Amino acid sequence: VVVRKAGFSGTKNERMFELMDGFLKNDPVSLQKDILHHVEYTVARSRFSFDDFEAYQALSHSVRDRLIERWHDTQQHFKKKDPKRLYFLSLEFLMGRSLSNSVINLGIKDQCAEALSQLGFEYEVLAEQEGDAALGNGGLARLSACQMDSLATLDFPAWGYGLRYQYGLFRQIIIDGFQHEQPDYWLNFGNPWEIERVHVSYPVKFYGTVKEEIVNGKTSKVWIPGETVEAVAYDNPIPGYGTRNTINLRLWAAKPSEGHDIESYNTGDYINNIVNRQKAEIISNVLYPDDRSYQGKELRLKQQYFFVSASLQDIIRRFKDVHGNFDEFPNKVALQLNDTHPSISVVELMRILLDEEHLGWKKAWNIVRQVFTFTTHTVLPQALEKVPVDLFESVLPRHLEIIYDINFAFMEELKKKIGQDYVRMSRMSIVEEGAVKNIRVANLSVVCSHTVNGVSRAHSELLKTRVFTDFYELWPAKFQYKTNGVTQRRWIVVSNPSLCALISKWLGTDSWIRNVDYLTRLKEHASNPDLQHEWRMVKKINKMRLAEYIETMSGVKVSLDAMFDVQVKRIHEYKRQLLNILGVIHRYDCIKNMEESDRRKVVPRVCIIGGKAPPGYEIAKKIIKLCHAVAETINNDEDVGDLLKLVFIPDYNVSVAELVIPGSDLSQHISTAGHEASGTGSMKFLMNGCLLLATPDGSTNEIIEEIGAENMFIFGAKINEVPALREQESTVKSPIQFARVVRMVKDGYFGYKDYFKSLCDSIENGKDFYLLGSDFTSYLEAQEAADVAYVDKEKWSKMSILCTAGSGRFSSDRTIEDYAEKTWGIQPCKLPS
């Protein structure tokens, strides 16, 4: 461990004070000077000659300087107060861009814009230069990012820990309608938003063997590693809004370790040795693109342990800086496991307390049991993460021993409670027996955490009845839920400045940005024609932006009078983008078969679909191709014209979301009920006054509760109806319209007949697992209801305002306050201003 200590005596402090005149100033002239200074000395461009990208870099460095000031003061303050800290462990953080978020949270956006404009640059143009930090796949990862923003804003003493992938989530490019994946070289042009901490680095061990040793008369286990890799810290400041508090997201990068295996270096084959050693860096190379299918992958397990080990070393070092023993540990440390990915940390903490701190099993276990909390995002027991025992034994031999010990103790405890019910015990065991022995990582997490959270009320029910039934019966009090939320700072203030201004104007305050309860007051004005008018103007502006983007990306011109109907999220069978496309085909078919006079009554639509398919998920990739094939036909059909357009937006990511969401009228969240644990995309649309067309799944049920089913378009089977429907599926005939549109695809109406065959097979009678057929009729009805509502401008506007007004409950501020109180037991620790 190398964490440098200050080598600096207090006596010289006066000289320092004299030389430094406090904080950096935020007036436009000071900002200009800083920007130009960074152009010349940081970006190292010639004076008087720099382009938009270089101006973006210089501006970002100026903002970074200000973040660093607050970051330091916050860490200093936490250090002084020593509150209970929350450590948020997550393998994925989908941060998106940082510039706009930072200047807004720092409260210097207008000053920056003014400074730039005098230099001949436009703030908006520079902001567009930034690439996304896409260190995550989707919902789970963006949730972590939103929660970090809320933790900072609400002044909680929190740290995020994760992995600094060299390549983030792949970039999706579309060639001939097919998805291709390109590596995401997000670091290639520098990243001003991170601070490299070359001296904060820890060795992380892998492989090897376990020995016994006698320490003070007691036998103790010693792990002799076969490989050691260094973890180096990169700190990403997360500024709160309306507070000076700025917390830290610390991401670890893997580097070859110095001097840990000297022996291997006297072989003469120096070049090969060094090239092999270089491979250490591969651990933090690349984000796994699918969050369900990496079971049994060694690299994935190494990633998990790598980031967990470095984080725990860092956390324990920080604790020991202040505390002489571990008695206070549970009162000072809360460890949050975001899904099972960081679950190995419960074992790692046991290992440290046992083998390195020599606390003994009882004491160690008592500590572990009090510090971990676990949030699961899974809805199906069969989707829970497992790791083959063989793999574990090879990569983390000592951890496997400890898991066996934990499981033994748990089984003994269980026997006392439930008697000799071996069937139940084998279901609950952390070790799964069978042809391939597995470690059930989820069971491990449940056993070792004091609280297990679901991510919506509906999800919580599924946990009790489907995913963790046995555990719920054993420990009902352990199970809680916190409905997910999203941050209004990014999803309204940053991404929809016009709406932001409008809301503040009508509420007479911008307090809602920190205190989202204020939003409900919009309800009072929902029917006010002036607000409605302005509301529509704002939507129009955002639709224009989106229409421009669509034209640039796909060449399709869309009409602003059309309803923008959007489904953007990862492509997955259960999310049923296919249902959407089949609906579009149906609409197209109807239009084609209409009289000219009837066509005039059709509500024009722009159907927008976007999302990445996991690279190895063939069906998902076929859905993307189908979307393009259908779009090709529809968009070039003169019969249809502006009545219907279908557009695929490539490379959906956070910054694309920021553009798309404010510009949509209607958004679809149409997963087969019981498959979406929560869904957070819907909340972002809700905040932006987009109406939802949705199934009663995940958090949608709570949205219905909040804004009323009359203000949404709800359709389809309910969670508890699904099992029965699946039973009947092979006997009940799917509706005629459904069969018709499927037939069109199957018959090659959109080309690629052979290629689409397996896609059509996957929804055929008897195999339609996700119930597209069974929900099709009600889906079309809901779509029709949306058409009807859209024609009535006043009604639509009112519904839209009520969406935003009712979205406060879905702010991550509320989620985080819940967690803080009911799960983590932490208090705010605000920097004095």
Next chain:
Amino acid sequence: VVVRKAGFSGTKNERMFELMDGFLKNDPVSLQKDILHHVEYTVARSRFSFDDFEAYQALSHSVRDRLIERWHDTQQHFKKKDPKRLYFLSLEFLMGRSLSNSVINLGIKDQCAEALSQLGFEYEVLAEQEGDAALGNGGLARLSACQMDSLATLDFPAWGYGLRYQYGLFRQIIIDGFQHEQPDYWLNFGNPWEIERVHVSYPVKFYGTVKEEIVNGKTSKVWIPGETVEAVAYDNPIPGYGTRNTINLRLWAAKPSEGHDIESYNTGDYINNIVNRQKAEIISNVLYPDDRSYQGKELRLKQQYFFVSASLQDIIRRFKDVHGNFDEFPNKVALQLNDTHPSISVVELMRILLDEEHLGWKKAWNIVRQVFTFTTHTVLPQALEKVPVDLFESVLPRHLEIIYDINFAFMEELKKKIGQDYVRMSRMSIVEEGAVKNIRVANLSVVCSHTVNGVSRAHSELLKTRVFTDFYELWPAKFQYKTNGVTQRRWIVVSNPSLCALISKWLGTDSWIRNVDYLTRLKEHASNPDLQHEWRMVKKINKMRLAEYIETMSGVKVSLDAMFDVQVKRIHEYKRQLLNILGVIHRYDCIKNMEESDRRKVVPRVCIIGGKAPPGYEIAKKIIKLCHAVAETINNDEDVGDLLKLVFIPDYNVSVAELVIPGSDLSQHISTAGHEASGTGSMKFLMNGCLLLATPDGSTNEIIEEIGAENMFIFGAKINEVPALREQESTVKSPIQFARVVRMVKDGYFGYKDYFKSLCDSIENGKDFYLLGSDFTSYLEAQEAADVAYVDKEKWSKMSILCTAGSGRFSSDRTIEDYAEKTWGIQPCKLPS
């Protein structure tokens, strides 16, 4: 190619001028402010709390800011003037540390020291925090560095081009007397001395096939690569001394290439694809540690082509920015090949002119012939670089074709001149026929360059008579030589500040720092007792520093009264460190066998040896072990005490040289005559007033000419005597003292009997290729002469002063002026001040 253009209109310039008040100021208070600013915002440490390393980083960034100003102005000026530019291509640059060199060349060392001292830091301590940039093996690489310093100081419009190795030359660590190699993680703690140019990057191609294409009715060859790797530029500013001119050393790093092989990315196995692609970076990973033994290594060939291709793309882009066609190319571009490593550039330029610029063979060849100059560092024909044709064909298929074409034309030309002398033709051919067909890279370089340089007069003779005899006979005018030199800025001013001050005091000027001719004036004072006294004081100070270092590194206490006798350079049989060690054993043996009274007459010695052995060079590694074994015996022998110590200094590099050289009294350069092309270590010792004990090899002959044999200790066979001595070697018996000391090693007097056997075998009668036995007697005599001289303090001091006084001829300033005039045809292009 992405080189960003300024997107910035002139109209806003006034606003810029208003905001920027000219150059950064260099008074101590301004420097303090800058340092503190960098502590807080660049190093991102908490205010009032930073250690020496962080202070070093902050200071370096403050210095870097000032370098950047000058760098820009210089490049701007060159651009405006468009002079003929020199491009110095070298696979190795041994720059060492940058901080001290930079502050001295910028003329701000005292101000920095004062600024730091008020903040509670010591300049010297901070300077010690810097690690070496060790991107080279030894002489050849340090030569490049010295020449860059001279090019900058003499205001020449020059650029250096090289490779930015992730790991520099291995670190040597000694365990139990054995050398172990550790990777040199020089970039792990950041490198403030480089400027990353993310937008200056070029694709470099490898493998693949060659196609024919018809362009404008002519067939043209097109190379379809199998792999593409991106080269990204890192600029290292090289400031001149006493001038604002600051030139650029541009080093290339390999990165995976974006979007060059989209096709391979639709396979579903995304993770493996990305991990494989990552391997691109390996090209610039690691410096090959031995500069003679990598023949046939694919990675080495890829390194060479990688840096050459990127450099030529950059050079041609710069040329084309200003010129519409290639007519002026030879008048604007001089391309210097530092050894054969960059020789593929002659073929690459042909390829570009032929296949990309479509100039036609005649025109292209005419240009190529006029721009390249080649300096060789080789003394033996068998040591010249070769590349197997098979390897070439696979990695660079198009280049192989062009080489065949060049060779065909050359053979035709030759036939016209020398007739059908096929034996000679086969010797001179670029393609070597045989069981394994090879490309003779050196022949290629000679054929395509307009000038071939040796690195000393003696070397030049060897080129004519031994290495390139046939070529010399064909083109005598092509062959020149420029005796190597070293820069007095680094080797006196930076590394020996006391001597620097003393020289300036006695010369009444510091002009010698820019104009080394002034140094000769020291001769006038060589006998002045006051100067001699002060001279000895300076040496004492430097010996104290060195003695301290030795004690810290090896625990051996050495007496300052002893003569410090130093041999530091790479370990190699021809450099004969073994001769030195055998000499030490002999001295030890004599002392052991002396009467107590005689011992009092012995001149006490501290024998210091340092240097790295190539990792695969067994004999060299045994020499290191022998040195340690002998030292173990001698240093612990109470009979001997301070009369004799033997010390091995580990990890010899530039910064160690800066410490060792000023602290030595005597230095050894004892290669077997005819094996050292020049040697530059000797020149550094000479400048620092260390007497030389040397063989008449390489540049030593010219040193003798300059300061007189009476002021040196010259011994051993001459170059032209060596062949005859080798002939006789098996018949003439080696001297008795030699046999005796070898026997001691052989018999296990120093342990490790078996291990040292092969070492002893290598110098046995009949196998003593490097003639240790034959030179041993005269070596001992020279050593004795040194002892005698050392006792006479006045005489020694005078000799020492004359060494420094005579070292001017061995300044790289002189070398560079020679090259500029006689080889490159370039003129200074000085920034107006």
